[in-house]
Amino acid sequence: MIHTPLCDLLEIRHPVVLGGMASGTSVPLVAAVSNAGGLGTLGVSTIPPGDLPGIMAAIREGTGKPFGVNFLLFMVTGEGFAAALEAAPPIMAFAWPRAEQDLADYFDRSREAGCKVMFSAGSVPGALRAKAAGADVIVAQGTDGGGHVGWMASMALLPMVVDAVAPTPVLAAGGFADGRGLAAALALGAQGVLLGTRFLATVESPLHQNMKQAIVDSDGHDTVLTEIPDLARDRVWPGAMARARRNAFIARWAGREWDLRANQAEAAAGLLRAAEEGDVDNASLPYGQDAGLIHDIPPAGDIVTRIVEEAEEVLSKRLPGFVRNG
Numbered sequence: 483m484i485h486t487p488l489c490d491l492l493e494i495r496h497p498v499v500l501g502g503m504a505s506g507t508s509v510p511l512v513a514a515v516s517n518a519g520g521l522g523t524l525g526v527s528t529i530p531p532g533d534l535p536g537i538m539a540a541i542r543e544g545t546g547k548p549f550g551v552n553f554l555l556f557m558v559t560g561e562g563f564a565a566a567l568e569a570a571p572p573i574m575a576f577a578w579p580r581a582e583q584d585l586a587d588y589f590d591r592s593r594e595a596g597c598k599v600m601f602s603a604g605s606v607p608g609a610l611r612a613k614a615a616g617a618d619v620i621v622a623q624g625t626d627g628g629g630h631v632g633w634m635a636s637m638a639l640l641p642m643v644v645d646a647v648a649p650t651p652v653l654a655a656g657g658f659a660d661g662r663g664l665a666a667a668l669a670l671g672a673q674g675v676l677l678g679t680r681f682l683a684t685v686e687s688p689l690h691q692n693m694k695q696a697i698v699d700s701d702g703h704d705t706v707l708t709e710i711p712d713l714a715r716d717r718v719w720p721g722a723m724a725r726a727r728r729n730a731f732i733a734r735w736a737g738r739e740w741d742l743r744a745n746q747a748e749a750a751a752g753l754l755r756a757a758e759e760g761d762v763d764n765a766s767l768p769y770g771q772d773a774g775l776i777h778d779i780p781p782a783g784d785i786v787t788r789i790v791e792e793a794e795e796v797l798s799k800r801l802p803g804f805v806r807n808g
């Protein structure tokens with residue numbers, strides 16, 4: 483068993499967290515991860531505020547264990563945040579604030595509601611901003627990961643963030659998909675891992691089966707950092723591009739962003755249609771470089787168990803063999 487102080491803080495058995503992906507999580511996925519002893523987190527940024535109480539109740543029906551909800555701060559609404567506070571999830575997770583937003587206000591109100599506060603940062607300044615505002619846990623999110631990411635790779639970013647925010651516990655995100663990754667993250671100073679892409683290819687993931695299969699089929703070399711899906715959706719992110727599959731949709735608009743702006747509504751409708759139809763060439767398919775480590779579509783709970791068992795093997799059997807006295 484692998485146990486870090488973060489497990490005590492979050493009251494979880496295993497230091498494995500499901501990233502709260504607005505376009506990649508669901509109640510069954512969150513419940514499955516939490517029930518397996520990890521921390522399930524629901525991305526709630528695109529859920530209508532009125533639906534939140536029912537959805538939180540459904541998570542609580544699905545699991546008696548701790549879970550989190552994730553807000554993209556640049557698009558949070560007062561009504562949505564108030565609904566989440568009312569339901570008081572054990573963990574309130576945040577990412578991607580605008581420069582002028584007051585993090586301490588969101589963090590303080592979350593804590594007053596009884597929630598622990600988690601914040602994802604893709605840079606050391608971003609992590610320090612969250613520490614200054616009082617985050618309980620900071621996620622160091624490397625550019626290797628799927629979805630909206632920063633510019634620093636996990637290997638360098640993670641220990642830099644660990645050093646900068648100590649003693650605040652840090653979770654490693656971006657490119658982690660197996661037990662070797664968890665062992666490496668612990669060696670770099672993290673207290674656990676947060677996974678997005680790995681959990682997209684699971685039985686409980688809400689993605690179309692073709693999208694899950696595309697992740698399994700990927701060799702990890704087929705992603706690109708791009709603004710094209712955001713331009714198509716007419717959504718400007720503060721300081722982020724998205725890592726997504728370099729498919730026909732991206733190729734059609736690359737270098738022709740001016741044309742995409744002129745045809746935005748049509749492009750947005752095309753994206754929606756492609757997502758519904760499972761058209762992996764014409765949908766936006768955000769996933770990380772760690773897709774190259776993903777070879778199956780198992781139940782999410784099996785992923786949690788598998789990761790901790792493999793990390794335990796690496797830490798207790800493989801690595802100690804490399805240490806010699808004298």
Ligand SMILES: Cc1cc2nc3c(=O)[nH]c(=O)nc-3n(C[C@H](O)[C@H](O)[C@H](O)COP(=O)(O)O)c2cc1C
Binds near residue numbers: 553623656657678771
């Ligand atoms: C499809 C998708 C949607 C995401 N949506 C969010 C989100 O709404 N909020 C957030 O904080 N992070 C979001 N992320 C980032 C993840 O939380 C996590 O940091 C990232 O997936 C880690 O890298 P990995 O994909 O290599 O595991 C998203 C990632 C993906 C792949």
